[in-house]
Amino acid sequence: MSQDRLLSADKNADSNDEVLQWVTYKLEDETYGINVMQVQEVLRYTEIAPVPGAPSYVLGIINLRGNVVTVIDTRARFGLMSAEVTDNSRIVIIEAEKQVIGILVDSVAEVVYLRSSEIDSAPNIGTEESAKFIQGVSNREGELLILVDLNKLLNDDEWDEVSHI
Amino acid sequence: MSKHLFANEKVMKQYLGALLTEEPLQEEELAPVAKLLEQVQSVDEVVTDIEAEAVAPGLEVKTRIVDASETIDVVEEPQDIVELQAKNLEITENNTIIKEATETVNQSVSAREAYGEDEFQALFFEVAGLTLAVPLKSLGGIHQLGEINQLFGKPKWFKGVMLNREEKLNVVDTARWVMPEKFTAELEERLDYQYLITLGDSPWGLLAESLVNNITLQPDDVKWRTSDSKRPWLAGVIKKKMCALIDVDNLNRLLEQGLDSREQ
Numbered sequence: 001m002s003q004d005r006l007l008s009a010d011k012n013a014d015s016n017d018e019v020l021q022w023v024t025y026k027l028e029d030e031t032y033g034i035n036v037m038q039v040q041e042v043l044r045y046t047e048i049a050p051v052p053g054a055p056s057y058v059l060g061i062i063n064l065r066g067n068v069v070t071v072i073d074t075r076a077r078f079g080l081m082s083a084e085v086t087d088n089s090r091i092v093i094i095e096a097e098k099q100v101i102g103i104l105v106d107s108v109a110e111v112v113y114l115r116s117s118e119i120d121s122a123p124n125i126g127t128e129e130s131a132k133f134i135q136g137v138s139n140r141e142g143e144l145l146i147l148v149d150l151n152k153l154l155n156d157d158e159w160d161e162v163s164h165i
Numbered sequence: 166m167s168k169h170l171f172a173n174e175k176v177m178k179q180y181l182g183a184l185l186t187e188e189p190l191q192e193e194e195l196a197p198v199a200k201l202l203e204q205v206q207s208v209d210e211v212v213t214d215i216e217a218e219a220v221a222p223g224l225e226v227k228t229r230i231v232d233a234s235e236t237i238d239v240v241e242e243p244q245d246i247v248e249l250q251a252k253n254l255e256i257t258e259n260n261t262i263i264k265e266a267t268e269t270v271n272q273s274v275s276a277r278e279a280y281g282e283d284e285f286q287a288l289f290f291e292v293a294g295l296t297l298a299v300p301l302k303s304l305g306g307i308h309q310l311g312e313i314n315q316l317f318g319k320p321k322w323f324k325g326v327m328l329n330r331e332e333k334l335n336v337v338d339t340a341r342w343v344m345p346e347k348f349t350a351e352l353e354e355r356l357d358y359q360y361l362i363t364l365g366d367s368p369w370g371l372l373a374e375s376l377v378n379n380i381t382l383q384p385d386d387v388k389w390r391t392s393d394s395k396r397p398w399l400a401g402v403i404k405k406k407m408c409a410l411i412d413v414d415n416l417n418r419l420l421e422q423g424l425d426s427r428e429q
Contacts, residue, residue, distance in 0.1 A: 028315075029315075030314055030315060078317040078318070079317050079318060080317065120333060122316055122326075123316075123319070123323065123326075123335050123368075123421075123423075124421075124423070125319060125320060125323060125420075125421075125422070125423025126318050126319040126320055126323070126423055128317075128318040128319070129318070130317050130318030131317075131318030131319060132318070133317070133318065134316060134317075134318065137314075137316075137326060137333060139328050139331065139333060142328060143328075144314035144326055144328055144333070146314070146316060
């Protein structure tokens, strides 16, 4: 193979190894990441107004500059125990499935850059619905980062239900 | 030997009894579980002994227990050491009933192909008072247990992912996987996992409370499971030691499918 072709192959390999940015947040002792392109903003915790009759995974709604945003209980969605809100708690406003929702997290950590090649699939086991939320895992400086697929956070019916709250 | 292993002796008896009673019973063999456990060295002793063997003139190390940054070295060991190790585990009294079926012609093909022709070495380790063995040539490595990152939505026996350098090791709660029917909150509280034993080239690893020894086995030392066994993860039962020999390939396959020992 000529040097030009080798260089071209390397370039193609690099272009396939896409770099994505992930906003990382904490829930319990684990660190999760969500695609930065889906994050609109991060808010300090503000009072969430409960919605009577809303599904269990809905914490309630907040008023975001005149817009009503539904906040999802991420802990409940991931099958984790509920926890007290602290000064570090944040509501991450995201866009997924053409909807804007908020997710309550314990804290937001940082924005990290990951190459596609640095992301591995999680073990494809488990029948619980929440198992499909995990898009992949990555070893970042000795810490496991669990990447969440926000589009799968709710199923079609649930996205529809949230849109009508 | 920690006391809780003795407390779990009953669990082990019940478990091994259950393993063997699915087949016709024609012969009873009694095995001294308490004696076996009593003579088992602690992990530190095993490490010390093995290190001592390594420096003794004329002796070669068979298995070296290493930390998470290392792998297992396996080299030839003089037969006298193997015999000595085996002697330490000699069955000298009978206090546990083990029922052995007659030799079955139709033996586990995969296990037989892998280990059945010549003598092989197996690592013995303990979980909740239960002794399990894994053939050394199917062993991926032994790692000191580090931080386990939990992934939600996974079966309870899947403890999470442990990072080891660039590797992501899938950690299996061995007690919960092997004997879910015996797994209680009390047992869970007593469990004191120290090691992760990885299986072959796979990322899967079994948690172990302690490492016992490694012993050379002859194919006849094992009562090989039949190919239609309900427990494909079980290569067979090591007769004298009264413990389960793991079929690593089949176990890996079950783990990849997310199945526990009851779901195959």
